[in-house]
Amino acid sequence: MHLRRTILGATAALPMLAALPAHAQVAPDAAKAFITQSGQQLVAVVNSNASTAQKADQLRQLVDQIVAVDTVGDYVLGRYLNVATADQHTQFLTEFHQLLSYNITYQIKAYQGITFTVNGATVQGNDTIVDTTITRPGQADADVGWAVDEIGGAPKIVDVIVAGTSLRITTRNDYASVITSNGGQVSALLSAMQNQIDRIKSNQ
Amino acid sequence: MSKRNRVRKNRVNSTRLAAFAAPGILLAGLLSGCATPPPQSDTADYQAYEQQDDPAEPTNRVFYAINDKIDHYAFKPIAEGYVDITTQGIRNHVGDFVTNFAEPGRIVYFMFGGKPRDAGTALVRFLVDSTVGIGGIFDPATSLGYPETDTDFGLTLAEWGIPAGPYLYLPVFGPSGARDVFSLPAEYFLTPLEPAPESVGTRIFGYSETALHLVNTRAEFIQPIDQIEATALDPYATFRSLYRQERASQLQLIDQRDTPSTPDWFQPPTAPQK
Numbered sequence: 001m002h003l004r005r006t007i008l009g010a011t012a013a014l015p016m017l018a019a020l021p022a023h024a025q026v027a028p029d030a031a032k033a034f035i036t037q038s039g040q041q042l043v044a045v046v047n048s049n050a051s052t053a054q055k056a057d058q059l060r061q062l063v064d065q066i067v068a069v070d071t072v073g074d075y076v077l078g079r080y081l082n083v084a085t086a087d088q089h090t091q092f093l094t095e096f097h098q099l100l101s102y103n104i105t106y107q108i109k110a111y112q113g114i115t116f117t118v119n120g121a122t123v124q125g126n127d128t129i130v131d132t133t134i135t136r137p138g139q140a141d142a143d144v145g146w147a148v149d150e151i152g153g154a155p156k157i158v159d160v161i162v163a164g165t166s167l168r169i170t171t172r173n174d175y176a177s178v179i180t181s182n183g184g185q186v187s188a189l190l191s192a193m194q195n196q197i198d199r200i201k202s203n204q
Numbered sequence: 205m206s207k208r209n210r211v212r213k214n215r216v217n218s219t220r221l222a223a224f225a226a227p228g229i230l231l232a233g234l235l236s237g238c239a240t241p242p243p244q245s246d247t248a249d250y251q252a253y254e255q256q257d258d259p260a261e262p263t264n265r266v267f268y269a270i271n272d273k274i275d276h277y278a279f280k281p282i283a284e285g286y287v288d289i290t291t292q293g294i295r296n297h298v299g300d301f302v303t304n305f306a307e308p309g310r311i312v313y314f315m316f317g318g319k320p321r322d323a324g325t326a327l328v329r330f331l332v333d334s335t336v337g338i339g340g341i342f343d344p345a346t347s348l349g350y351p352e353t354d355t356d357f358g359l360t361l362a363e364w365g366i367p368a369g370p371y372l373y374l375p376v377f378g379p380s381g382a383r384d385v386f387s388l389p390a391e392y393f394l395t396p397l398e399p400a401p402e403s404v405g406t407r408i409f410g411y412s413e414t415a416l417h418l419v420n421t422r423a424e425f426i427q428p429i430d431q432i433e434a435t436a437l438d439p440y441a442t443f444r445s446l447y448r449q450e451r452a453s454q455l456q457l458i459d460q461r462d463t464p465s466t467p468d469w470f471q472p473p474t475a476p477q478k
Contacts, residue, residue: 103435110427138292140299140424164453170445177256177441192437 024150028121031128031148034155038066039116039132046111056105063104068149068156069097075158076172080179084186092186095193102200113137127158257370258444264373268440271378275422280429283422295420297341302417303352304333304340309394313355317363319462325350353461354454356391358384362455371444379447 026034045058063069073096074081077089084092119131127147134142147159147166160167175189182188258264287295307330314323329345329352336344346352361383362368369382377388397410436442466472 099435106434107431110431139427140292140296163450164456165446165449169449170442173256173445174436174438174442177438177444180256181438189437196435196437 025123025126026128026148026150026155028123028128028130031130031155032118032121034066034148035121035130035132035146035157036118038062038157039118041066043114043116046108046114052105052108055108056101059104059108060101063100064097066157067100068151068158069093069100071149071151071156072158072168073097075168076175078172078176080176080186080189083184088186088190091190092193095190095197098197099193102197106200111136129161256441256444257368259370260372264371265440267373267375268443270375271373274376279418279422280426283419283426286419287423287426290423295423298416298420299424300333300337300343301340302413302420303343304330304337305396305413307333307340308396309391310353310355312394313357313360313390314458314462317355317360317458319363319458321462321464322353322355322458325353325461353458355458356384356387357394358387359451359455359458361386362451363458368448368451371448373440373444379443381447381451384451 041062042059045055045062048055048058050058070093073093076096077084077092081089113136115135117133117135119133121128121130123129124147127149130146130148132144132146134144136142142162145161146157147161148155149158150156151158158168178189178192179186290298307326310326311323311330314320314326328350332345332348332350333340333343336342343352358381366383368384372380372382372385374380374385380387395410397406397413400406432442432446433439
């Protein structure tokens with residue numbers, strides 16, 4: 001029974017696997033170097049004297065360079081990638097980019113004065129996890145893991161892991177809940193994402 | 205037995221009974237408001253429903269909304285006030301003290317879970333931090349190579365092979381599960397105060413420790429919870445996912461740290477030459 005389910009599941013997942021862009025493992029040293037460089041860029045932007053709007057613009061550009069946003073977006077959409085139409089998929093990725101940017105902007109003030117230390121890197125499954133310790137004034141130190149994959153020939157961040165919890169799995173469950181609460185309609189997720197974007201815009 | 209003692213013993217027995225019965229009553233109450241599963245023909249939706257394993261979702265969401273209000277109007281303002289009058293250093297020491305206070309319970313949980321190395325680490329931590337660490341205010345044990353490994357009775361049951369079961373969101377206590385809910389009565393009894401003689405002093409100390417634990421923990425999570433509530437499309441589902449992942453991660457860490465290892469000073473015996 002379990003074997004039958006596994007085979008059926010694997011067959012169902014094949015189109016999704018084919019849709020994912022080719023990615024390969026990154027060597028631990030290369031992943032560490034990439035996170036060190038990316039982290040230094042991020043810290044430089046967050047701790048600069050630029051205005052919040054300027055910092056947000058710089059961070060959006062940096063995120064597009066160092067994070068595999070489309071790959072993460074497809075992972076987050078999960079099983080509904082097969083249910084969504086091509087137009088819905090395109091709209092989802094556009095909104096996902098926007099929300100990611102706004103969520104990062106939301107944290108700029110909270111991360112003022114941030115410093116970070118790269119501790120080590122290990123290969124776990126398809127990803128290379130780079131462990132870092134992030135220090136913020138007036139806050140407890142946080143151990144954060146960065147999952148790095150080679151996508152399109154360059155290393156990119158595909159996940160952030162804090163205290164054993166994965167950001168992409170959490171977001172996938174968050175989005176899946178919106179879809180299931182609305183009778184399995186991907187359009188409901190797109191509306192919820194748009195509402196969230198509008199709400200954040202109006203609060204800025 | 206004097207009448208006063210008998211009344212006190214009856215009261216203690218009632219409290220113990222309530223602590224044991226509470227999970228069962230909660231389970232029955234929560235499962236009475238169940239979610240309707242989607243049809244199995246709708247593969248993607250049905251898979252999502254099964255993965256969520258939250259059949260009491262409608263009731264859980266009601267409790268989530270109530271807890272959210274309590275948090276918004278009581279816990280969070282208190283935690284913010286606490287942050288205003290304390291430094292991160294003080295909050296770290298309070299955290300160390302609370303952690304140390306729960307260490308004897310962990311020793312028992314690890315032993316029952318068949319994790320002797322983790323139990324040994326918890327014992328060393330309790331002895332070192334309670335003495336050198338001045339009652340647990342400091343945590344020299346971590347620097348000595350004995351880091352904290354958190355556990356509770358729910359994780360002991362997991363070590364026995366009992367599955368997590370459906371997700372539950374409890375009034376006041378928050379995220380839990382059909383297995384983890386049994387941590388509540390265990391935590392009630394497994395504190396160093398339980399064997400201590402009953403007195404006004406121990407009672408005041410017990411209430412103060414619980415209050416400090418709650419406020420200090422809530423203070424630690426002000427920013428992450430604010431962020432989830434501001435950025436998640438469905439904060440209830442986000443907290444559910446985080447809870448499940450964190451429990452799996454805790455279990456993994458317990459198993460990882462219980463792996464037998466050979467100390468550097470140990471010389472393995474050489475095989476006798478024939």
